[in-house]
Amino acid sequence: MPYDPGNDVVEVVRHPPRNAAASTYRIFGETLRGMKTTLARVAEGPLTIQYPEEKTPVYPRFRGRHKLHRFEDSGLEKCVGCSLCAAACPADCIRVVAAENTPETRISGGERYAAVYEINLSRCIFCGYCEVACPFDAITMGHDYEMSDYLRSDLIFTKEMLLAEPLERTPLRNEGE
Amino acid sequence: MRVLGEVNSFEAWWVQLVKALIIFGVIFGILPLLTVYERKLLGRFQHRYGPNRVGPYGLMQPLAEIVKFARKESFRPTTSVGFLFYVAPAISIMTAVASLALIPFGNVQHIFGERVGLYGIDVSVGPLYVFAFGGISFYGILLGGWASGSKYSFLGSMRAAAQLISYEVSQGLALVGVLITSQTLSLSGIVNAQRGMWYFIPQFVGFLIFMTASFAETNRAPFDLVEADAELVGGYFTEYGGTGFVAYLFSEYVNMIVVSGIATTLFLGGWLMPFGIHPPGWVDPFVVAAKMMIFITLFIWIRATLPRLRYDQLMSFGWKILLPLATLNLLVTAIIVVH
Numbered sequence: 001m002p003y004d005p006g007n008d009v010v011e012v013v014r015h016p017p018r019n020a021a022a023s024t025y026r027i028f029g030e031t032l033r034g035m036k037t038t039l040a041r042v043a044e045g046p047l048t049i050q051y052p053e054e055k056t057p058v059y060p061r062f063r064g065r066h067k068l069h070r071f072e073d074s075g076l077e078k079c080v081g082c083s084l085c086a087a088a089c090p091a092d093c094i095r096v097v098a099a100e101n102t103p104e105t106r107i108s109g110g111e112r113y114a115a116v117y118e119i120n121l122s123r124c125i126f127c128g129y130c131e132v133a134c135p136f137d138a139i140t141m142g143h144d145y146e147m148s149d150y151l152r153s154d155l156i157f158t159k160e161m162l163l164a165e166p167l168e169r170t171p172l173r174n175e176g177e
Numbered sequence: 178m179r180v181l182g183e184v185n186s187f188e189a190w191w192v193q194l195v196k197a198l199i200i201f202g203v204i205f206g207i208l209p210l211l212t213v214y215e216r217k218l219l220g221r222f223q224h225r226y227g228p229n230r231v232g233p234y235g236l237m238q239p240l241a242e243i244v245k246f247a248r249k250e251s252f253r254p255t256t257s258v259g260f261l262f263y264v265a266p267a268i269s270i271m272t273a274v275a276s277l278a279l280i281p282f283g284n285v286q287h288i289f290g291e292r293v294g295l296y297g298i299d300v301s302v303g304p305l306y307v308f309a310f311g312g313i314s315f316y317g318i319l320l321g322g323w324a325s326g327s328k329y330s331f332l333g334s335m336r337a338a339a340q341l342i343s344y345e346v347s348q349g350l351a352l353v354g355v356l357i358t359s360q361t362l363s364l365s366g367i368v369n370a371q372r373g374m375w376y377f378i379p380q381f382v383g384f385l386i387f388m389t390a391s392f393a394e395t396n397r398a399p400f401d402l403v404e405a406d407a408e409l410v411g412g413y414f415t416e417y418g419g420t421g422f423v424a425y426l427f428s429e430y431v432n433m434i435v436v437s438g439i440a441t442t443l444f445l446g447g448w449l450m451p452f453g454i455h456p457p458g459w460v461d462p463f464v465v466a467a468k469m470m471i472f473i474t475l476f477i478w479i480r481a482t483l484p485r486l487r488y489d490q491l492m493s494f495g496w497k498i499l500l501p502l503a504t505l506n507l508l509v510t511a512i513i514v515v516h
Contacts, residue, residue: 023498028385031483038222038482047224 057173063126063141064170066119068162071109077163078138079117080110088133093123109136117159122152143170192293197278200297204277208430209239215477222481249419256326257416265324266417266424269317272310273431279306280438281365283448283461295448295461296365303362304352307439308345311394315341317428318403322413333412336488337403340393343495344400348390350503354383354510355443364439368447375446382506384444386499388475391436393495396429397476399483402491437472441465 016026049056058064069078081098097116107113128141139162146169149155188196213228213236220227228235253262278297285294300306315337322334356362358380359370367376377384393400404412414425441447445468448461456464486494 020498020501024502027494027498031479034482035478038478041224042221044224046221046226048226050226 055169055171057171058143058145059173062143062145062170063128065121065142065144065147066124066130066157066162067140067142068117068159069138069140070163074109076106077108077113078136079114079134079159080108080136080138081112081114081117082135084133084135085130085139088129090127090129091123091125093120094118094130095120114159117162119157119162120155121147121157122155143172145170188293193298196293197297200277200282201274204274204431204434205427208427208434209243210236211430211434211473212239212426214473215480218474218477219481222478243423246419246423251419251421254326254416258324258326261320261324262416263421265317265321266421266428267317268320269314269428270424270431272314272317273428273435276307276310276314276435277431277438279303279364280435280465281368281442281447282465283458284365284369286458294365295458299363299365301363303364303367304356304439304443305362307435308349311341311345314428314432317425318413321417321425325413325416327416329409329411329415330413333403333409333415336409337396337413340396340400340402340491340495343492344390344393344499347386347495347499347503348394350500350507351383351386351390352443353507354380357507357510357514364442365447368442368449371446371449375444375449375451377444380444380506380510382502383510384440386503386506387440387444388472389499391440392476392479393491395432395436395476397433398480399486400491401485402488407485433473433476434469437469437476438465440472441468445471 016022070076071078081096083096083098086092086094086096095116095118096114098112099115101107101111101113126141131140144167147155216238217227217229217235228238231237231241253259279300281294281296281299283295285292287293318337318341319334322330322332322337325331355367355376358376359367361367361370392398396403402412404414409415414422417425442465447468448464450456450464
């Protein structure tokens with residue numbers, strides 16, 4: 001069918017009808033309709049999450065503060081001080097100094113262990129590459145997102161802090177939520 | 178003093194003084210709570226809570242804010258006119274409080290053997306008194322905006338002048354309908370004339386016009402072009418900070434209370450209860466307060482609902498719709514009453 005510009009006319013309403021009755025209706029009648037709409041919002045109740053008391057639940061794969069892990073049976077650290085996480089880190093916020101395990105003092109499961117393991121959380125971008133790089137699943141991203149502090153130096157997390165069982169401060173989102 | 182003596186001739190001077198202090202104290206005690214009420218209700222209209230952190234239910238919020246405002250540095254622009262800059266907010270709040278004296282909170286009662294009318298004064302010119310002080314209160318806004326020496330303030334006060342003058346005409350005409358029906362100018366007389374039927378039924382059109390014009394008179398949304406924070410940065414009080422700002426804010430709320438009180442008196446039967454209930458006299462102020470709360474809630478509800486009008490829309494609505502409607506209402510009322 002050839003294009004007929006005559007049929008392709010859309011009537012544009014530039015303004016509502018301008019006569020006294022229509023204007024009066026628009027002013028009072030439509031106002032009532034608007035008031036009904038806003039009142040319905042009151043009936044629905046607030047949607048605010050009262051933050052410090054209530055928290056937004058996070059998804060299971062949410063990338064929050066890092067955690068270091070131990071073997072559950074032996075209690076030895078999983079981290080062997082290979083520094084792959086530090087190499088993978090794009091923000092260069094991980095510092096690892098490795099040391100040898102001795103028969104007297106075994107700290108990790110492997111030959112070596114991390115004598116110093118520090119993450120500078122003020123630099124971390126929470127990309128999760130460290131988690132991916134780790135061959136022993138020693139470091140994972142947790143769910144905690146409340147990490148503000150008053151001093152930059154307090155944001156450098158040491159191995160002890162990362163190993164410690166974190167306070168579960170963040171609720172997890174349920175299936176389908 | 179002669180004028181006051183004529184107004185409430187049956188009351189001793191000390192009764193009038195005590196009444197004035199009580200009305201002033203109670204209203205200024207309620208004002209801060211009203212600001213919290215408005216913000217909490219607005220919040221509900223927008224799916225949020227509003228202030229709820231300071232004190233129980235956030236009721237201490239205004240206290241914190243008043244302290245904040247009071248401690249602000251007092252300064253004014255170099256282009257401002259000093260004397261008027263400081264006098265203008267005072268004019269605004271004094272005229273608002275002066276109108277407050279007129280709201281009748283109840284009938285004449287016998288307290289400690291004295292006859293006491295539960296109102297500030299019952300003048301024989303009633304609504305005209307309110308209009309007179311409403312007229313003077315424009316000076317607060319006009320002078321404030323002009324004396325600030327800033328373009329935004331000046332634009333705001335220009336708008337205020339145009340808007341308030343156009344809507345006061347319709348407001349006045351809407352009132353005349355009630356005055357014709359009740360055939361008195363005394364506000365307590367008007368309430369007593371509503372014993373049969375509250376005037377918002379026979380004067381429904383007048384009621385609508387009065388309320389619409391009142392929104393414009395009190396500079397409330399959707400007629401808050403005078404303030405128009407989005408385009409004028411606050412209009413006439415742009416340059417005010419600290420106590421001057423608080424004075425303007427409070428006078429706006431007092432105006433809201435006054436308009437609610439006048440609307441209650443003229444259209445909702447003041448202290449009268451529906452269905453022929455006659456409670457004891459001490460209940461009257463609470464009845465009036467409850468009815469005023471209805472209007473104040475309406476003010477907030479409308480603010481949450483309607484967007485601000487464009488300036489030409491405001492003018493054409495005022496002159497082309499509201500004024501003819503008010504005139505028509507007046508004519509029809511007059512014809513019916515005379516017949």
